[in-house]
Structure formats: structure tokens, C-alpha cells
Amino acid sequence: MKHLTPVNRKAALVKSVTAGENKDVVALQQGGPPQQPEPPHIPNGCSLVFSPGWEADRTGGTAGLCQPVERDLFDCHMGCFWPAQVPDQLNHAPDWTAKCAAAQKDWRKIDLIFPADEKKK
Amino acid sequence: MKRLVVVVLILAAATVRAQKPAPPLALNGGDQLMYIGTYAGTIQIFDEATEARVADIKLQTGIPRALTLSQSRTKFYVMDSTNEKMEIVDIPTRTTLSTFTLSEGNKKVRIRGFQVDPLERFLILLTRSATKQIDRYEIGDIAMQFYDLAQKKITRTIPWPRGEEREFVNIRFSPDGKLLYFFGDDVLILETTNFTEVDTWPLSRPIEPGLGRVNFGSVDDFNEDPGFFTGLFTTQDPIQNRRIMNIGRVNLVAKTIDLTPIGPAEGVSFAMSADRKRAYGLVQGGGSVQAPIGRFEFWAFDVAQRKLLNRTPFDGRPRMALRVSSNGKLLYVYQAGATIDVYDAASFKKLRTIEMNADQTTTLYILPRK
Numbered sequence: 185m186k187h188l189t190p191v192n193r194k195a196a197l198v199k200s201v202t203a204g205e206n207k208d209v210v211a212l213q214q215g216g217p218p219q220q221p222e223p224p225h226i227p228n229g230c231s232l233v234f235s236p237g238w239e240a241d242r243t244g245g246t247a248g249l250c251q252p253v254e255r256d257l258f259d260c261h262m263g264c265f266w267p268a269q270v271p272d273q274l275n276h277a278p279d280w281t282a283k284c285a286a287a288q289k290d291w292r293k294i295d296l297i298f299p300a301d302e303k304k305k
Numbered sequence: 306m307k308r309l310v311v312v313v314l315i316l317a318a319a320t321v322r323a324q325k326p327a328p329p330l331a332l333n334g335g336d337q338l339m340y341i342g343t344y345a346g347t348i349q350i351f352d353e354a355t356e357a358r359v360a361d362i363k364l365q366t367g368i369p370r371a372l373t374l375s376q377s378r379t380k381f382y383v384m385d386s387t388n389e390k391m392e393i394v395d396i397p398t399r400t401t402l403s404t405f406t407l408s409e410g411n412k413k414v415r416i417r418g419f420q421v422d423p424l425e426r427f428l429i430l431l432t433r434s435a436t437k438q439i440d441r442y443e444i445g446d447i448a449m450q451f452y453d454l455a456q457k458k459i460t461r462t463i464p465w466p467r468g469e470e471r472e473f474v475n476i477r478f479s480p481d482g483k484l485l486y487f488f489g490d491d492v493l494i495l496e497t498t499n500f501t502e503v504d505t506w507p508l509s510r511p512i513e514p515g516l517g518r519v520n521f522g523s524v525d526d527f528n529e530d531p532g533f534f535t536g537l538f539t540t541q542d543p544i545q546n547r548r549i550m551n552i553g554r555v556n557l558v559a560k561t562i563d564l565t566p567i568g569p570a571e572g573v574s575f576a577m578s579a580d581r582k583r584a585y586g587l588v589q590g591g592g593s594v595q596a597p598i599g600r601f602e603f604w605a606f607d608v609a610q611r612k613l614l615n616r617t618p619f620d621g622r623p624r625m626a627l628r629v630s631s632n633g634k635l636l637y638v639y640q641a642g643a644t645i646d647v648y649d650a651a652s653f654k655k656l657r658t659i660e661m662n663a664d665q666t667t668t669l670y671i672l673p674r675k
Contacts, residue, residue: 198544250623255642258344258664259624262370262386274387285345285663286643 257287271297329354332649332656334630334637338674340381340396341639342369342667348381348394349661353631353671356647356659362399366390372667376423376480376531386666388415391428393454396672405457407450411437417447418474422497423531424482428452429463431474447472463500466493479558480531486557506560524555525577525584527670528629532557535577535608537586539570552584552611565611572596573604574626578633578650584608585636585650587627588616601625603636603653617653622646628669639669 190196250256258281261270271277277297284293334353343349348362348369368386375382380402381394393402407414407430418431430452434445447470449463465471466487475488478497485500487493492506524536534555539548548570554563573586583605590600601621605614626640629650636653638646645659 194544250641255664256624259641259666262368262666278387281344285343286661287344287664288642289662 252288254288254291257291326352327355327357330356332634333632334635334647335632335671336674337631337671339637339645340372340670340672341645341661341665342372342383343661343663344368344666345663347663348372348383348667349663350399351645351659356657358661360399362394362401364392364394365401365404366392369667372670373419373421374527374670374672375421375425377425378672380425381670382419382421382428384416384419388417389413391416391419397675403457405452407432407434407459413437414445417472420476420478422454422482423478423480425454426482427454429476429485430459446470449474466495466502477557484558492560525575528577528579528581535581535584536575537573538562538564540564540566552606552608567606567611567613575606576627576629576636577608578629579631580633582607582609583629583633583650585627585629587621587625587638589621589623589625603648605650619648619653619655626669628671631671631673637669639665641665645669 190199257270261273261281271280273280277295280295280297281287283295284290287294333356337353338359339351339353340348341351342364345361346364346367346369348364349358350360350362351357352359364383364385366383366385367390369383369392370386370388371384373382373384374380379396381396383392383394384390385392389408390404390406392404394400395402407416412434413436414432414434416430416432420429422428428451430450431447432450433447436443436445449465450459451461451463452458453460466489469489471489477486477488478484479486483497484503485495485497486506487495488508490508492508493502494504494506495501496503524534526534529535534557536553538551538553540551541548549566550568550570550573551564551566553565555561556563571588573588575584575586577584586604586606588596588600588602588604590596590598601619603617603619605617606612607614621638624641625638628637628639629635630637634650635656636648636650637659638648641664643661643664645661645665647656647659648654649656
């Protein structure tokens with residue numbers, strides 16, 4: 185391309201773009217386009233996550249919420265997605281749901297955890 | 306007395322009937338077995354032909370968070386929900402071969418990710434530790450650890466390629482296990498003896514002048530040959546300032562990407578059939594103008610001809626993952642909850658729902674019986 189000189193704006197844009205292309209690919213990333221910047225480091229532990237609550241998903245909308253909400257309870261709980269509303273399973277309440285494997289069906293078996301209980305552990 | 310005998314006979318007949326395996330469904334997904342981790346601390350196994358649960362593998366490490374299939378497809382490497390424990394499960398015998406954790410005493414070591422050597426000599430673990438002191442937690446450096454599966458211990462820490470420490474890494478192995486591909490700006494290729502850099506794949510540069518960068522979107526390597534990935538890739542058109550969706554296939558060893566553009570880029574998942582002729586994707590509207598809330602679509606791709614066949618709206622569910630049945634006739638929509646919705650891959654009509662007794666926590670795998 186060195187022997188070619190752009191003579192109009194589009195050609196100049198092509199030249200500037202092709203000259204400026206450099207490292208910014210994130211490969212084998214799941215989740216689809218567009219490319220996302222590397223997420224911030226979040227240490228494991230639910231108290232360190234500040235995601236929204238039951239009423240909103242991580243985008244602040246409602247499309248990502250399951251219906252009924254119990255269907256998504258455990259998946260989000262394990263990922264510390266709803267930290268404020270559920271006990272911290274990593275550090276304080278690992279057996280919170282030991283008697284309930286399907287939240288939508290038998291959520292009544294989920295234990296009640298009070299702050300006093302967490303302090304004892 | 307006669308009445309009692311009749312009742313006993315009826316009960317006996319009912320018991321025999323109950324013990325007989327359910328007959329195959331008229332339109333079934335094939336003759337393989339479906340494996341999925343659950344909140345009950347098990348891997349549940351379903352028969353594709355009858356969609357009945359046929360067995361559970363009780364895990365010793367509790368609730369699984371991730372199942373990784375070995376290249377030989379005979380073992381699951383399971384990470385538990387606390388990211389502290391690993392368990393190796395033999396699929397044919399449905400037994401646990403071993404478990405391990407790196408935590409001890411007041412030091413918790415969380416495994417943030419892992420990759421299994423194709424020859425199953427070692428694991429690469431991405432770890433970070435938190436040590437509880439009397440007045441604080443001491444957070445350790447993030448590290449890539451080499452776990453020797455024969456010695457059953459960490460034998461060394463792998464230095465970060467080019468000294469660049471990462472919070473998340475994407476690594477893959479060559480099928481023979483001799484090379485490790487470290488995905489970043491470019492792909493750094495390391496040999497797996499001393500983990501020194503031997504080559505680079507400059508993915509950050511466009512594969513054709515003016516094409517723009519390549520982004521790996523949704524890829525499916527479950528039904529691919531080792532070392533290959535087929536999926537949807539996005540290329541950036543810097544002139545028109547638009548993103549183009551491509552169907553492509555990556556050959557990791559040859560360091561090539563074969564791309565065919567099919568239209569404007571959209572967020573769609575990708576799951577390929579076992580014969581690699583068809584693939585399907587799911588679109589879930591997130592509230593944008595292009596994808597409003599409540600918009601759910603099946604996309605069908607002709608992988609051989611490299612084209613989008615059709616887009617079909619359907620009544621989906623928020624949060625969906627997709628797997629194609631072993632015979633390619635059914636689509637399994639799962640994730641979050643205790644149900645797997647079964648769709649006809651030809652008409653995209655919902656046929657039925659597989660009810661589980663525990664919520665799903667992992668990817669769904671479909672494997673041959675033996």
C-alpha cells in the first residue's frame with residue numbers, strides 16, 4: 185500500500201484505520217459481541233458484590249430475571265448475585281439451602297438465617 | 306380370600322409395570338445420556354430416548370459449579386460451588402476417583418478457573434488465596450498453578466507469560482497437550498514442559514487489510530474435533546462503523562480462522578449438532594431497540610453452507626442455554642431452575658418439559674452410553 189496515496193476522505197479513513205489497527209482483541213470470550221473490557225477484580229465473597237436486588241437484573245432492567253423468581257434463586261445465590269437478600273454461602277451460611285435442592289418446588293425448606301446465627305459460625 | 310389374591314395380583318402387576326423402563330418417545334433426542342450438575346450435590350443422568358432420570362452420581366464435594374469434560378470424554382473434572390474443591394468423576398463407572406482442595410487451616414484458596422491437560426497429566430489452576438488473620442484477611446497474588454494429577458499436588462507455579470498478570474485467563478491446549486494457547490491481546494503459544502513462549506498468533510491484527518479485528522463470540526467445541534472451534538465471530542468494519550457476524554471455524558494448531566460473513570452482528574448463542582451440519586442459536590431480548598424485553602428467537606444455521614437459515618420467535622424463558630440432541634432432532638433449552646424444555650428442531654415447537662428434582666448448576670452434556 186505504500187505506493188498508493190489516498191485522494192479522498194474515505195480512502196484517507198481507510199489508510200488511517202488500517203494503520204492504526206493494533207492490539208485490542210479478546211479471544212474466545214463468551215457472551216457475544218461487542219467486546220467487553222476485562223471486568224474488575226472482585227474477590228470471592230458475597231459481601232463484596234454490589235449487584236442490584238430481586239427487582240432488577242445486573243443491567244438494571246428486568247429481562248434477566250427468571251419467572252418465577254425462585255427458579256433463579258440458587259444460580260444467582262451461588263454467584264453472589266443477590267448478596268444483600270441471601271446469606272453468604274461462602275463464609276457464613278454454607279448449609280442455608282441444605283434441605284432444599286429445587287427452590288421453586290420446596291422453597292419453604294430453606295433455612296432462616298439471622299445475623300446472630302451467622303456470628304456464631 | 307379370593308378378593309385378597311386378586312388385590313395382590315393387581316398390585317404385583319402394577320409393580321412390574323412400574324419397574325419396566327419407559328418406552329422411547331415417538332420423537333426423541335437419540336440414544337445417548339444427558340448429564341447435568343445439580344444443587345442436590347449430584348450429577349443427574351437422563352436417558353435421551355425416554356427423558357427419564359436413570360441415575361445420579363453423588364458428588365463428595367457437594368454442589369458442583371462447573372463440569373469440564375476430559376478430552377477422552379471418560380471423566381468429569383468438577384469444581385464445587387465454593388471454588389475450593391475439585392473432584393474427578395469416572396463417567397463409565399459413575400464413581401469419584403479423587404478429590405482435592407488447596408485450602409488448609411485459615412488459608413482459603415479459591416480456584417477461579419481451570420483447564421485439563423488433554424492427556425490428563427496435569428491441571429492448570431488459576432488461584433487466589435485469602436488468609437484469615439486475627440484482624441484482617443491477607444489476599445494473595447493471583448497465580449497459575451500446575452497441579453500434577455499423578456502426584457496429586459501443586460508442583461510449581463507457572464510464570465505469567467511476558468510477566469503480564471491476569472485476573473481471568475483463557476487458555477486452551479493443542480490436542481496432543483504439547484502446546485498451551487494463552488489468549489490475550491494476541492495468542493501466546495507456550496510449550497507445556499517449561500512453559501516458555503515458542504510462538505505467537507497475532508490475532509489482534511486483522512486477517513485481511515481493512516477487515517478490522519476479529520472477536521470470538523459464541524463458539525462450540527463440544528461437537529468439534531479437538532483443536533477446532535466452530536461458532537459465530539464478529540468482525541469490525543471500521544469504515545462503515547458496523548459489526549459483521551460471521552460463521553467461522555478456528556484451527557488452533559494451524560493458527561487459521563475460516564470466516565464467512567452472514568449479516569449484522571447480534572447477540573446470539575451457538576450450539577452445533579453432532580453431525581456438524583446444523584447449528585442453532587438463542588436470542589434473548591435484553592431491552593435494547595433491536596432486542597426488546599420478551600423477544601425470544603431460535604436461529605438456525607446451515608454450518609456446511611455457512612448461512613443463516615431462519616429466525617423463529619418463540620415463547621422463551623429468561624436465562625437460557627441450548628444443547629442439540631444427539632440425533633439432531635430436538636433442542637434442549639435449560640439453565641436456571643429445575644426444568645429442561647424440549648423443542649422440535651425442525652418446527653421449533655415446544656414438545657414437553659423434563660422435570661428435575663433439583664436446580665441445575667452446570668452445563669448439560671450429552672454422551673454415549675458406553
